[in-house]
Each structure stands twice: as structure tokens, then as C-alpha cells.
Amino acid sequence: MRHLLLIAITAITAITALGGLTPAQAAPAWPAFAPAATAPAPQPDERRVTFAVEGMTCGHCATSLAAGLRRVEGVLDARVALDERRAQVRYDAQRVTVERLIEAVEELGYRVELESEG
Numbered sequence: 001m002r003h004l005l006l007i008a009i010t011a012i013t014a015i016t017a018l019g020g021l022t023p024a025q026a027a028p029a030w031p032a033f034a035p036a037a038t039a040p041a042p043q044p045d046e047r048r049v050t051f052a053v054e055g056m057t058c059g060h061c062a063t064s065l066a067a068g069l070r071r072v073e074g075v076l077d078a079r080v081a082l083d084e085r086r087a088q089v090r091y092d093a094q095r096v097t098v099e100r101l102i103e104a105v106e107e108l109g110y111r112v113e114l115e116s117e118g
């Protein structure tokens with residue numbers, strides 16, 4: 001009976017030594033994720049809007065209105081046609097709203113109405 005017990009213990013010890021995992025092997029490997037870069041920038045939601053603008057009297061008005069619109073955060077481009085009394089704005093809807101653009105035109109001293117979007 002003692003011999004059997006001894007044999008059993010020896011066998012278990014041998015199995016553990018040969019087949020058992022060392023702590024290093026048992027420890028889970030670090031997940032192979034790529035290092036986290038900075039958060040990706042959201043995709044711009046590019047849109048166009050056209051405004052009817054009243055109050056421009058000369059080329060300087062049109063130039064300064066276009067420049068003022070381009071300074072608004074989220075505006076990608078602005079073109080103003082004095083003869084048509086129109087301002088066309090290309091903007092990122094993630095960063096600016098049409099309401100904000102209207103405010104900006106009014107702050108520059110002109111009356112403005114939304115003409116078309118898209």
C-alpha cells in the first residue's frame with residue numbers, strides 16, 4: 001500500500017515537472033493590439049449652403065464678407081458674388097451650423113437669408 005502511494009506521488013511529480021506549465025508559460029501573453037494611436041479625427045460632414053445677402057455695396061464688402069466667413073470655425077470655403085448678392089459656403093456640419101453662419105454674416109453687418117442647402 002505504501003509502495004503504491006509512493007509510486008503515485010512520484011508519477012504525479014514527474015508529470016507536473018514534464019508537462020506542467022511554469023508560471024511564465026501559464027501567464028496570459030499581452031494582447032497583440034497595435035499601440036493605441038490618438039483618437040481618429042471624425043470624418044468631416046461636408047455640406048454647402050447658399051445665402052442671399054443684402055447690404056453689400058462694393059467689391060470690398062464682398063471680399064471682407066468672404067474673408068469673415070472663412071474665419072468661422074468649420075468653414076472650408078466661402079465665395080461671395082456681389083452682383084448676385086449671394087454667398088456660397090462650404091462647411092463641415094460636424095463643426096458649424098447654418099445658424100452660426102447666418103449669425104456670422106449678420107455680425108459682419110449684412111442682412112442674410114437662407115437660399116438653399118446641399
Ligand SMILES: [Cu+2]
Binds near residue numbers: 056058059060061062
Ligand atoms: Cu463695400
